[in-house]
Amino acid sequence: MTTPFSTVRFAYLLPFLCLILATACKPATDRATSMHRYFEEIRNNEALLTAFFSRMPKGGDLHNHFSGSVYGETYWNYLLRKKPWFDTVSLAYEYDSIKSINKKGNYKRYVYIQDIIKKGKLATLKQRILQQWSVKDYVPSDGPSHEHFFDSFGHLPSGGWHETGIGLRELKDRAKTEHVQYLELMLKGIPCGIIPAQADRYEKLLTLHQYSDTIKLKPVLDSILHDLRKQNLFACVTDFNTTLQSIHNEFVPDDDDVTIRYLTYVNRKTDPVKFFTDLLLAFEAAHSNPLIGGVNILSPEHGDVSMRDYRLHMYMFRYCHHVYPTVKYSMHAGELTLGLVKPEDLTFHIRDAVYIAGANRIGHGVDMAYEDNSGELLRYMHDHRVPIEINLWSNEFILNVKNNDHPITLYKQHNVPIVISTDDPGILRSNHVHQFVLLAKRYPEISYADIKTFIFNSIDYSFIKEKETKEKIRASAEAGINTFEEEVLKGKL
Ligand SMILES: [Zn+2]
Structure with a gap:
């Protein structure tokens, strides 16, 4: 029997097919070669790389913390509107009347903002504040860089949802300027005052079982969940979802330029019962709100409680995964280096996040290089498509890990999906472009084609829930990169 696609008939079509393919593919191949060549020419020139990446569509930024991404100048403007009193030595500030400050006994050092303005000292104060709230002008004699970084968060003024909206708009505007199509922001934990009725008893049980497996932990976690459900814990999530939806619609509605989605998170510094309660809230929010793509775990990984409860936290994530199997989660893991913690503490954090928690x-x-059997772990991450979020400038500042010390080449060698992200560009006085400049300058083994893959990874591995939204962002990034490459090759950059 002869079909339209029989071998004989297909043979007639072959020359035409080859002609069509040659016409269609040749310009794209030529363009890839030309872009590769151009990129290698500018690789060692930071100014040219900055111009290049400033214009290049960069897909998504999947690892950035809202509070650390807004720049200090925005927080400063907010503080000025509140008309504070400043302690001119510590740079602490108070919104209270001087009468209340007097009661605290340190009033002599406090000066009212209007008096600072009258004396012409506002600009000096602002600079000192920005230095305290970020890495601006940091020098090693200021103290350990990781302490300076993490302490910065504690100095930032916290506003309400309206200020969150203003911050979101700033990040969206900046993303548009930088040609970033998507932001996945770690926004907030879910505030809620509810605790289990027998919190002390649960605390003891969790501490007792923390190094056991889920068989022993499960009944305890089941009881806590049951207790919290009886107290209507998830009403807190409903309130949060309603407010987030309205702030999102008012300040950063979806459009063709930049889309924002959120991760909610838990703080790994809290004791086990509080941690688990917050984790349930976070999973419920990610389950019930289309704008929340998933969950994360934050705070310094080398802190005492973080280190003590690390494995317990991993079991709790695994438990929540069974309760909410469709909720995705990215996990800060292995943000550690030799000297910061004991060597044996470098051997299992990524392993546990991948193998136990299922990140x-x-x-x-x-x-990664210190993890037990890192080769097997890297192969697992490759085989199971578990991407790594690379934050080059953050790792350099906080951990002093850069150049060949950084494991990016290990991940690349094992073809683990890589995405490039910023972490806390406000506090780190950086941006998305800067990450790509560091990447290109430091790692000649990473080609222009690799960088394009990383960019598409940042959309493909995002936690966007709506299929159409994800496809639209990818199509926009692809079209943008095509136009960008044409402009580069015409010398119009
Ligand atoms: Zn981070």
Whole structure:
């Protein structure tokens, strides 16, 4: 029997097919070669690389913390509107009347903002504040860089949802300027005052079982969940979802330029019962709100409680995954290096996040080379498509890990999906472009084609829930990169 696609008939079509393919593919191949050549020419010139990446569509930024991404100048303007009193030595500030400050006993050092303005000292104060709230002008004699970085968060003024909206708009505007199509922001934990009725008893049980497996932990976690459900814990999530939706629609509605989605998170510094309660809230929010793509775990990984409860936290994530199997989670794991913690503490954090917790993405993963059987772990991450979120400038500032110390080449060698992200560009006085400049300058083994893959990874491995939205952002990034490459090759950059 002869079909329209029989061998004989297909043979007639072959020359035409080859002609069509040659016509269609040749310009794209030529363009790839020309872009590769151009990129290698500018690789060692930071100014040219900055101009190049400033214009290049960069897909998504999947690892950035809202509070650390807004620049200090925005926080400063907010503080000025509140008309504070400043302690001119510590740079602490108070919104209270001087009468209330007097009661605290340190009033002599406090000066009212209007008096600072009258004396012409406002600009000096602002500079000192920006230095305290970020890495601006930091020098090593200021103290350990990781302490300076993490302390910065504690100085930032916290506003309400309206100020969150203003911050979101700033990040969206900046993303548009930088040609970033998508932001996945770690926004907030879910505030809620509810605790289990027998919190002390649960605390003891969790501490007792923390190094056991889920068989022993499960009944305890089941009881806590049951208790919290009886107290209507998830009403807190409903309130949060309603407010987030309205702030999103008012300040950063979806459009063709930049789309924003959110991760909610838990703080790894809290004790086990509080941590688990917050984790349930975070998973419920990610389950019930289309704008929340998933969950993360934050705070310094080398802190005492973080280190003590690390494995317990991993079991709790695994438990929540069974309760909410469709919720995705990225986990800060392995943001550690030799000297910061004991050597044996460098051997299992990424392993546990991947193998026990079942993380969908890993944030930082800096200690990979120290992990037990890192080759097997890297192969697993490759085989199961667990991407690594690489934050080059953050790792350099906080951990002093850069150049060949950084494991990015290990991830690349094992074809683990890589995405490039910023972490806290406001506090780190950086941006998305800067990350790509560092990447290109430091790692000649990473080609222009690799960088394009990383960019598309940042959309493909995002936690966007709506299929159409994800496809639209990818199509926009692809079209943008095509136009960008044409402009580069015409010398119009
Ligand atoms: Zn981070």
